Amino acid sequence: MPKNAGLGGSIDQIDLDFVEREATPRLLMKLSIQLHLAGLSLSNTVSVLEIFGVQRARSTVYNWVHKADLQPKDGQSPDHVAVDETVIQLNGERYWLYAAVDPQTNKLLHTKLRPTTTKVLAHAFLTELSEKHDVDDAVFLVDGSRSLQAVCQRHGFDFRYEKHGNRNAVERVFREIKRRTVCFSNCFSNAEAETADDWIRSFSFAWNQLI
Structure with missing residues (x-):
């Protein structure tokens, strides 16, 4: 089970600069992105939002994930x-x-x-x-x-x-x-292959934060 500290740290690193007008609180947007990348289906992620009184379509969460443009950090020096x-x-x-x-x-x-x-x-x-x-x-x-x-x-x-x-x-x-x-x-x-490629990079970001 991922540690809470890792989840929080990952949420902090999600950049929402792509957002122009969005009624959803930013913390819930970040939580939705992280939960989906950590393993929750789009349907179940939407259900979590409903707990907070926010109703959004699966496609909305899907778009948040892709527009966030997440990927592993550069500059590593592995042995x-x-x-x-x-x-x-x-x-x-x-x-x-x-x-x-x-x-x-x-x-x-x-x-x-x-x-x-x-x-x-x-x-x-x-x-x-x-x-x-x-x-x-x-x-x-x-x-x-x-x-x-x-x-x-x-x-x-x-x-x-x-x-x-x-x-x-x-x-x-x-x-x-x-x-x-x-x-x-x-x-x-x-989905196009390019979209899948973007999703895998986003998954890589979440994987690195939660292991």
């Missing part, structure tokens, strides 16, 4: 980075999710959703990761993905094959993302 790719179902189509996790903290460093997996896309993912975080001296933990191994070598990163051990961190993240996209498929119903 190790577990990287992997997995398949996500979106409107019946397969997409590939690239993710990088600091196995010492279990925090997500960077994610990217792509329509396929190639060495070019894997290279772009690691380039974005290296621009966001100081990973030049990190040891990259890679499983059997030949594309990720190849681009690690191309970037000059120190990497090693590891199927379990410290790589369990990224596997736990993938399991939770898959659970969320299956259980709360209304998040992705008729």
Whole structure:
């Protein structure tokens, strides 16, 4: 169960500058965003608002989450980075999710959703990761993905094959993302891949605050 301090700290970091005119108290908006990203469905999040006498549509909460533009903090300097790719179902189509996790903290460093997996896309993912975080001296933990191994070598990163051990961190993240996209498929119903990509970044923000 997440600690209350983590929940409060996460709420404080949610920026509502996108709001122009909104009758909902800002604290309840932040609470709704955090509860949904922490695992509550849109329907149940709306029910929580009703407890406070506020009636809003599921689409309203959905829009709050996306407009908040949440994502993991830049500027981390991990000793190790577990990287992997997995398949996500979106409107019946397969997409590939690239993710990088600091196995010492279990925090997500960077994610990217792509329509396929190639060495070019894997290279772009690691380039974005290296621009966001100081990973030049990190040891990259890679499983059997030949594309990720190849681009690690191309970037000059120190990497090693590891199927379990410290790589369990990224596997736990993938399991939770898959659970969320299956259980709360209304998040992705008729959504574009770009919207799903935004949602996963927002999820990463909440994951990092609550672990």
